[in-house]
Amino acid sequence: MKYMMTYDLMESARNTNQWLGATARAFASYPMMSLAANPAIDWLNAWGEVTERTFARMVVKPDWNIPPITCSKGKDHPVVIKTVVEKPFGDLIHFTMPGRASSKRHVLLVAPMSGHYATLLRKTVISLLPDCDVYITDWHNARDIPVSAGKFDVEDYTLYLVEFMRKLGPDIHVVAICQPVPLTLAATAYLAEEDPKAQPRSLTLIGGPVDPEANHTEVTDFGRSVTMGQLEQTMIQRVGFKYEGVGRTVYPGLLQLASFISMNAETHATAFRDQITRAAKGEARDHDKHNTFYDEYLAVMDMPAEFYLSTVERIFKNRDIARNEFTVAGRKVDMGKITTVAVKIVEGEDDDISAPGQCLAALDLLTNLPDSKKASHLEPGAGHYGIFAGGSWRNNIRPLVLDFIDANSAEPQKAKPANKNAAA
The missing domain is CATH 3.40.50.1820 (Alpha/Beta hydrolase fold, catalytic domain)
Incomplete structure (x- = not known):
């Protein structure tokens, strides 16, 4: 597992999903898609919106956003x-x-x-x-x-x-x-x-x-339950060519995130399904409860x-x-x-x-x-x-x-x- 190819493969999968979400949003936003009422287009746009934001935030450090203090x-x-x-x-x-x-x-x-x-x-x-x-x-x-x-x-x-x-x-x-x-x-x-x-x-x-x-x-x-040798072989990877730390051995944030989500997979699946529904109905907001939580939860570091x-x-x-x-x-x-x-x-x-x-x-x-x-x-x-x-x-x-x-x-x-x- 300690290869840059493995790290870059995970990053490529994340980047691909982000691109698919952005592509779906762009496709659903063409004016010609509004010529006739089609609920499928609204759902495609909602899926793209949630998917793009989900995978984009995984590699971005959140801002502190501390409001003025009284x-x-x-x-x-x-x-x-x-x-x-x-x-x-x-x-x-x-x-x-x-x-x-x-x-x-x-x-x-x-x-x-x-x-x-x-x-x-x-x-x-x-x-x-x-x-x-x-x-x-x-x-x-x-x-x-x-x-x-x-x-x-x-x-x-x-x-x-x-x-x-x-x-x-x-x-x-x-x-x-x-x-x-x-x-x-x-x-x-x-x-x-x-x-x-x-x-x-x-x-x-x-x-x-x-x-x-x-x-x-x-x-x-x-x-x-695991040996140190098992951990080193299965959890450790080298940073890929995209980042300044190329070649450094790390425990990748994306791997950690996968572990987090797997512990409560059904809960997270329900949360994202419900958010897509809200987005399709026009009820989702940039700083609603779902986005506020997942903007932080999904932002992981190596x-x-x-x-x-x-x-x-x-x-x-x-x-x-x-x-x-x-x-x-x-x-x-x-x-x-x-x-x-x-x-x-x-x-x-x-x-x-x-x-x-x-x-x-x-x-x-x-x-x-x-x-x-x-x-x-x-x-x-x-x-x-x-x-x-x-x-x-x-x-x-x-x-x-x-x-x-x-x-x-x-x-x-x-x-x-x-x-x-x-x-x-």
């Missing part, structure tokens, strides 16, 4: 995105609002690198902006990164987070969502030993696989092969984080070194990606962190997406996270040295 005194502030740190595999970006005083809450959102862009957290960002100064990790599509940029695995990911935290300073509050949870924990532990003054004030870990064996899901079962394979091997199979045996550049990262950073765990009761217990396992690793610095919350009835972007997040989890940030915003008190003259 802050104090009812004033609206436009949101301007600025790059704080620029690196080959991902940037640290800042959502600034000219004219608004800087918020006391400085939040770093660690976005997943799991097949979708950081824009998957758009609603999370929008919900935090009125009350926080928000930064986010904006990971790049591996297909666009030249081979000369080198490799990128879980250790490199961890060191990126370390650099971002150092850049933002110790008064930052880190919120990691899903896939990056264990690596964010490791990055904090790395700082605790290497540069304690650069540690964040608090760490909120939302629905991530710290210990995948704590509660099995289809994701963990898949990780245990992951570096090293990152994908090392995540499966070290996080899921070997459980390096769960066993407190994770290493970076040959040095062990001891989670027990975290002694001052407040840590909050958030899980969803109905999360079928990172089931309850997988993220909570982080607290058991923090052997030297006082119980007063630990907190957890299990959201009833919430699935994976709902714990960071849905109604459960907006109404219940977000207020808890802000309260946790406020409660741990003061600089941690240093331990007082023992009194040598004290009586034994």
Whole structure:
């Protein structure tokens, strides 16, 4: 499978379907097609419209499209995105609002690198902006990164987070969502030993696989059922000639998308059939519910092969984080070194990606962190997406996270040295 021909074959199939959709739309739009009433032409146009948009959006990074934010005194502030740190595999970006005083809450959102862009957290960002100064990790599509940029695995990911935290300073509050949870924990532990003054004030870990064996899901079962050799042979491909990263080995976004869709094939088939019907009736809109969801869902990115394979091997199979045996550049990262950073765990009761217990396992690793610095919350009835972007997040989890940030915003008190003259 590790051939550019295979990658280009998938891209050719996608491009062909996009072309067929555009061709159907163009054919149905000829004036002569309106000479006589023909419902088949309306259906052809609708099919073409939905098909073209579906396959076109798969290779386009969505815009952030952050609307103006209403802050104090009812004033609206436009949101301007600025790059704080620029690196080959991902940037640290800042959502600034000219004219608004800087918020006391400085939040770093660690976005997943799991097949979708950081824009998957758009609603999370929008919900935090009125009350926080928000930064986010904006990971790049591996297909666009030249081979000369080198490799990128879980250790490199961890060191990126370390650099971002150092850049933002110790008064930052880190919120990691899903896939990056264990690596964010490791990055904090790395700082605790290497540069304690650069540690964040608090760490909120939302629905991530710290210990995948704590509660099995289809994701963990898949990780245990296949060998690394099978994964490398069946999932890894080389970027084709169309992109700047030609020759780089990746886990293709289109392959990941096929896996996503196959898990709920009937649901997706129904959604697209209904959208074609709405388009034929003239009821579909550019930003209707279907398009808003699928514009993001279908926009996938390639992951570096090293990152994908090392995540499966070290996080899921070997459980390096769960066993407190994770290493970076040959040095062990001891989670027990975290002694001052407040840590909050958030899980969803109905999360079928990172089931309850997988993220909570982080607290058991923090052997030297006082119980007063630990907190957890299990959201009833919430699935994976709902714990960071849905109604459960907006109404219940977000207020808890802000309260946790406020409660741990003061600089941690240093331990007082023992009194040598004290009586034994």
